[in-house]
Amino acid sequence: MVYTLDKKNLKDNAQPDLKPKKFVVWLFVVSSLIMFGGWTSYYIVFSAAKGKGHGLVLPDLFMYSTAVLLLSSLFLFLASRALKGGDISRQRIFLFVTLALGLVFGYLQVSAWGSMVRTGAFFSNNNAAISMIYVVSGVHLLHIVAGLCLVLSALVGSYLNISFERRKFRMDIAGIFWHFIDILWIYLYVFLLLNS
Amino acid sequence: MSTISLHDTHNHDGHDDHGHHKETFFTKYVFSQDHKMIAKQFLITGIIMAVIAMGLSILFRIQLAWPDKNFPLLETFLGKWAEGGRIKPDFFLALVTIHGTIMVFFVLTAGLSGTFSNLLIPLQLGVRDMASPFLNMLSYWFFFLACVIMMSSFFIQTGPASAGWTVYPPLSALPTAISGSGLGMTLWLISMVLFVASSLMGGINYVSTVLNMRTKGMDLWKMPLTIWAFLLTAILGILSFPVLVAGVVLLVFDRSFGTSFYLSDIVMGTQVLPNEGGSPILWQHLFWFLGHPEVYIVIMPAMGLSSEIMSVNSRKPIFGYHAMVYSLIGITILSFIVWGHHMFVTGMNPLLGGVFMITTLIIAVPSAVKTFNWLATLWRGNIRFTPGMLFAIGMVSFFISGGLTGIFLGNASLDINLHDTYFVVAHFHLVMGSAAIFGMLAGVYHWFPKMFGRMMNPKLGYLHFWLTFIAAYLVFFPLHFLGLDGVPRRYYAFTEFEFMHKWLTVNVFVTWSAILGALAQVAFLWNFFSSIFVGKRAPQNPWEANTLEWTTPVERLHGNWPGEIPTVYRWPYDYSKPGAEEDFIPQTVPFSQTMSSNMPHDFEGNADAERIQREWEEHEAAAAKSRLD
Numbered sequence: 102m103v104y105t106l107d108k109k110n111l112k113d114n115a116q117p118d119l120k121p122k123k124f125v126v127w128l129f130v131v132s133s134l135i136m137f138g139g140w141t142s143y144y145i146v147f148s149a150a151k152g153k154g155h156g157l158v159l160p161d162l163f164m165y166s167t168a169v170l171l172l173s174s175l176f177l178f179l180a181s182r183a184l185k186g187g188d189i190s191r192q193r194i195f196l197f198v199t200l201a202l203g204l205v206f207g208y209l210q211v212s213a214w215g216s217m218v219r220t221g222a223f224f225s226n227n228n229a230a231i232s233m234i235y236v237v238s239g240v241h242l243l244h245i246v247a248g249l250c251l252v253l254s255a256l257v258g259s260y261l262n263i264s265f266e267r268r269k270f271r272m273d274i275a276g277i278f279w280h281f282i283d284i285l286w287i288y289l290y291v292f293l294l295l296n297s
Numbered sequence: 298m299s300t301i302s303l304h305d306t307h308n309h310d311g312h313d314d315h316g317h318h319k320e321t322f323f324t325k326y327v328f329s330q331d332h333k334m335i336a337k338q339f340l341i342t343g344i345i346m347a348v349i350a351m352g353l354s355i356l357f358r359i360q361l362a363w364p365d366k367n368f369p370l371l372e373t374f375l376g377k378w379a380e381g382g383r384i385k386p387d388f389f390l391a392l393v394t395i396h397g398t399i400m401v402f403f404v405l406t407a408g409l410s411g412t413f414s415n416l417l418i419p420l421q422l423g424v425r426d427m428a429s430p431f432l433n434m435l436s437y438w439f440f441f442l443a444c445v446i447m448m449s450s451f452f453i454q455t456g457p458a459s460a461g462w463t464v465y466p467p468l469s470a471l472p473t474a475i476s477g478s479g480l481g482m483t484l485w486l487i488s489m490v491l492f493v494a495s496s497l498m499g500g501i502n503y504v505s506t507v508l509n510m511r512t513k514g515m516d517l518w519k520m521p522l523t524i525w526a527f528l529l530t531a532i533l534g535i536l537s538f539p540v541l542v543a544g545v546v547l548l549v550f551d552r553s554f555g556t557s558f559y560l561s562d563i564v565m566g567t568q569v570l571p572n573e574g575g576s577p578i579l580w581q582h583l584f585w586f587l588g589h590p591e592v593y594i595v596i597m598p599a600m601g602l603s604s605e606i607m608s609v610n611s612r613k614p615i616f617g618y619h620a621m622v623y624s625l626i627g628i629t630i631l632s633f634i635v636w637g638h639h640m641f642v643t644g645m646n647p648l649l650g651g652v653f654m655i656t657t658l659i660i661a662v663p664s665a666v667k668t669f670n671w672l673a674t675l676w677r678g679n680i681r682f683t684p685g686m687l688f689a690i691g692m693v694s695f696f697i698s699g700g701l702t703g704i705f706l707g708n709a710s711l712d713i714n715l716h717d718t719y720f721v722v723a724h725f726h727l728v729m730g731s732a733a734i735f736g737m738l739a740g741v742y743h744w745f746p747k748m749f750g751r752m753m754n755p756k757l758g759y760l761h762f763w764l765t766f767i768a769a770y771l772v773f774f775p776l777h778f779l780g781l782d783g784v785p786r787r788y789y790a791f792t793e794f795e796f797m798h799k800w801l802t803v804n805v806f807v808t809w810s811a812i813l814g815a816l817a818q819v820a821f822l823w824n825f826f827s828s829i830f831v832g833k834r835a836p837q838n839p840w841e842a843n844t845l846e847w848t849t850p851v852e853r854l855h856g857n858w859p860g861e862i863p864t865v866y867r868w869p870y871d872y873s874k875p876g877a878e879e880d881f882i883p884q885t886v887p888f889s890q891t892m893s894s895n896m897p898h899d900f901e902g903n904a905d906a907e908r909i910q911r912e913w914e915e916h917e918a919a920a921a922k923s924r925l926d
Contacts, residue, residue, distance in 0.1 A: 121428035121509040128501040132539045139543030139586070143558070143579055151574060225555035227573040232556040236546065 119270045130281045154296045155230040160216040166209035173202035174283040196256040244282045251275040330430035331855045336416035343408020350399035357392040360384045362808035364790035386789045390459035397462030405595040409737045414503045414527040420846035423512025423862045428505040439495035446488040450481040458485035466559035466577045470551045493538045500531035514865035521869040526601025529629045537590035544583030585636035592729045593632045599736020603689040609842045610686035611678030614870035617670040624663030631660045641709045650709040657707035684758025685743035692735040699728025720780020731769045750851045751832030757824040768814030843883045
C-alpha cells in the first residue's frame with residue numbers, strides 16, 4: 102500500500118530546499134580554495150628554502166586572459182541582474198557572452214603555456230616553482246571547465262519551462278562559482294607575479 | 298520533490314506490495330538516495346574492509362612472531378609473495394601499508410563518519426533527507442570505487458603500495474625503487490583521490506544539512522553531542538582533505554611526468570637521476586597538514602557516539618554539555634596547528650619544534666575535559682550495561698591509556714628517542730585505533746535497531762566486548778616496552794638484530810593475542826549479519842532515549858516521519874530529571890506537559906514561561922496545603 106503525504110504535512114517540505122544546496126556550493130568553494138592554498142604554501146616554503154622562485158617573466162597572454170576573465174564575470178553579473186529584472190532574452194545574451202569569454206580564456210591559457218614552452222620553461226623542470234605555474238593554472242582551468250558547465254546549465258534553464266526560483270537557483274550557483282574562480286585566478290596570478 | 302511515497306506500515310499487505318511500489322531493487326538497495334540506506338551501505342562496506350585489513354594484520358603478525366618458520370598454507374594462498382611458506386620482505390611492507398591505509402581511511406573515516414553521519418544527522422535533527430541526496434549517493438559510490446581500486450592492487454604482479462600509509466617520497470615517488478612503488482603505488486594514489494572526493498561530497502553535505510535544515514526548535518544548543526561531533530568532523534575534513542589532494546597531485550606528477558616537487562639528488566644503483574631541487578620534507582608538511590586533523594576525523598565521531606550512548610545508559614544528563622561542545626571545537630581548531638609534531642626528527646628548527654610541542658600539549662586540555670566529563674557522567678548513574686554501553690566505556694578506557702602516551706610523544710625531546718619505534722605504534726593503536734573502533738562498535742550496537750528494525754543478541758555482544766577489550770590491551774600494551782627499548786617499526790625480522798632477539802617471545806604473545814582478538818570478531822560478524830534477518834523485532838524506543846530518531850517508525854521509509862516532522866522543545870539529555878514521571882523526557886515533549894519537573898533554567902530567560910511555571914507551582918503548593926489542612 103502506498104499513500105502520499107497530504108499537503109499539510111508536506112508544508113515543511115513544500116519550500117524548495119534550495120538554500121542548503123546553494124550552501125553546498127559555498128562549501129565546495131572553501132575546500133577548493135584550501136587545495137590551492139596547499140599549493141601556494143608549497144611554493145612559499147619551497148622558494149624560502151631554495152632562495153629562488155620561478156624566475157620568469159610571465160607571458161603577457163596571462164594578462165590578457167585575466168582581463169577576459171574579469172569581463173566574463175561582469176557579463177555574468179549583468180545576466181543575473183537581467184534575470185532579476187525579468188528580462189530573459191537579455192539574460193540569455195549575457196550568458197552567451199560569458200560562455201564565449203570563458204572559452205577565450207581557456208584558449209589564452211593554453212597559448213600562454215605554449216609561449217612558456219617556447220622559451221624553454223617546461224612543465225617537467227628541475228625548478229619546481231616553474232612546474233607549479235602549470236599545476237595551478239592547469240587545475241584552475243579544470244575549474245573553468247566546471248564553471249562553464251554551470252553557466253551552460255543556467256543558460257539551458259532559461260530555455261526550459263521551470264519556475265523563476267529554479268532559474269534563479271541555477272543562475273546563483275553559476276554566479277557563486279564563476280566569480281570565485283575569477284577571484285581565484287587573480288589571486289594566483291598576483292601571487293605568481295609577486296613571488297617570481 | 299513535492300510528493301513522497303510511503304509504505305503504509307499499519308496495513309501491511311505483503312502480496313500487493315510490489316505492484317504499488319515505486320522503488321525498484323536498484324533504486325532501493327543499489328543507487329539509493331535515502332540517507333539511511335546509504336548509511337548501511339557505508340557500514341557494510343566498512344565492515345568488509347575492516348575484516349580484510351584485520352586479516353592483513355594477522356599475516357604480518359605471523360611473520361613477526363615466527364620469522365624463521367615456514368607455513369606452507371601461506372604459499373597456497375599468497376603464491377610467490379610467500380614462497381616456501383614465508384612472507385617476503387616486499388610483501389610484508391605492502392601488508393603494513395595497506396593495513397594502515399584501509400583502517401585509517403576506509404574503516405575509521407568512511408566507515409565511521411559515512412555510516413553514522415548519514416544515519417543520524419537527518420534522524421536526530423528532524424530532516425527528511427540530506428541537503429543533496431544525489432551527492433550523498435555519489436559519495437558512497439566514489440568510496441566503493443576507491444575500495445575496489447585499492448583492493449585490485451593485490452591482483453597485480455608487483456603487488457600493492459609498500460611505502461607505508463604515509464607514502465613518503467622518494468620511496469613512493471620513484472616507480473622503480475621497490476616493487477611496491479610501481480603500479481601498486483599508482484593505484485593507491487588513484488584510490489585516494491577518489492576517496493577524498495567521496496569524503497568531501499559527504500562532508501559538504503553533512504555541514505550544509507546541519508546548518509540549514511534542522512527542524513523547528515532544534516537550535517544548535519539543543520543538538521545531541523553526536524551531531525556536534527559529526528558537524529565538526531565534517532568541517533575538519535573539508536578544511537584538510539583538499540591539502541592531501543594538492544600533495545597527491547604533485548606526487549603523481551613526480552612519478553609520471555618528470556617534475557621535481559619532492560625529488561632531488563637521487564642515485565638509483567649507479568644511475569644519477571636528473572631530478573633536482575625538490576624536497577621530500579614538503580610532502581611531509583602537506584601530508585601531515587591533512588594527516589593530523591585526520592586522526593581527529595577518526596576519533597571525534599567516536600567521541601560523539603560514546604557521549605550519547607553513555608548518557609542514555611547512565612540515565613543521567615551528559616556531564617558538562619557545553620564544555621563537551623567547546624572542547625570539541627577546541628580540538629578542531631588546535632588540530633590544524635600541531636602537524637609538525639610528526640616531523641620533529643626531520644631537521645626542523647628546534648624553536649619551531651618547541652612551538653609545535655606547545656600546541657600539541659595544549660590539546661591535552663580539551664581531551665582531558667572530555668574524559669573527566671565522561672567519567673562524571675558515569676558517576677552515580679543508574680548504569681545499564683548494554684553492549685553499546687560497554688563499548689562506549691571501552692572507548693573511554695582506550696582513549697585514556699593511549700592519550701597518556703601522547704603526552705610523551707608530544708614532547709620533542711622524548712619524541713626524538715621514541716620516533717618510529719613500537720612506542721608510536723602502541724600509542725596510536727590505542728588512542729585512535731582501538732578507541733575509534735570501540736566508539737564505532739558502540740554505535741553499531743546502539744543504533745542497529747534503528748538501521749535494521751531488529752535487535753542484536755546481547756549475549757554475543759558481551760562475549761565480543763570482553764574478548765576484544767582484553768585482546769586489544771594484550772596486543773598493544775606490550776608494544777610500549779619494545780618502543781622504549783628502541784625497537785623500530787616496520788622491521789621485517791627480529792632475528793636479524795641482536796638487541797631485538799629478546800623481544801621475539803613478546804612478539805609471539807602479541808600475535809596470539811591478535812589472533813584471539815580476530816576470532817572474537819567472528820562473534821560480532823555472526824551477530825550482526827544474522828540479526829539483520831532473524832534478530833528480535835525492535836520496539837520503537839528500545840533504549841528509552843530522548844533523541845528524535847526514536848520517534849520515527851521502526852519500518853524504514855524514505856522521508857523518515859510519516860506525518861509532520863516533530864518539533865523540538867528541550868535539550869536531548871533530560872534523563873532522571875527530578876519530579877518527572879519517567880526517567881527520560883524525549884525532546885519532543887513540551888515543557889507544558891512536564892510542569893512537575895521544570896527547572897528555572899529550562900526557560901532560558903523567557904519571562905512568560907517563568908511566570909506560568911511560578912503560578913503553577915504556587916497553585917500546586919496551595920492545593921497541597923489545603924489537602925494537609
